[in-house]
Amino acid sequence: MGKKANLCITDPPYNCSYEGGTGMRIMNDNWSDSKKFYQFLLDAFKNAYGLWQTEQQFMFFIPMPKRLIFLMLLSTQDFIIQQLVFG
Numbered sequence: 001m002g003k004k005a006n007l008c009i010t011d012p013p014y015n016c017s018y019e020g021g022t023g024m025r026i027m028n029d030n031w032s033d034s035k036k037f038y039q040f041l042l043d044a045f046k047n048a049y050g051l052w053q054t055e056q057q058f059m060f061f062i063p064m065p066k067r068l069i070f071l072m073l074l075s076t077q078d079f080i081i082q083q084l085v086f087g
Contacts, residue, residue, distance in 0.1 A: 005052040011061045012041060034069075041073055049078070 015037045017030035031037035048058070058079065062070045074081055 005056065007057050007059070008048050008052050009059045010048065012044060013037075014063050014066050016063060016066065038069065038073060041070070042077070045073065045077065045079075 013026065013029050015029060015031050015034070017025070019025050031040070045058075052058070060070070071081070071084075
């Protein structure tokens, strides 16, 4: 097995049906079933968790309106939330 990561930075889908100024949309960013979206994020975060060293940093970008679902997801797993930065 190779070396594990010291840091994971990601920008997961927000499930907010984003549309840019040019009219372009992000694929799979509008899940009608919020439970499936939650499970998708949970599976992705669990997979990432197995790829980095113990007690390393995990940074991700989320929109303010969706912050609670992300925090709830992390709090139900082995993640330890030490700092939140809102811009």
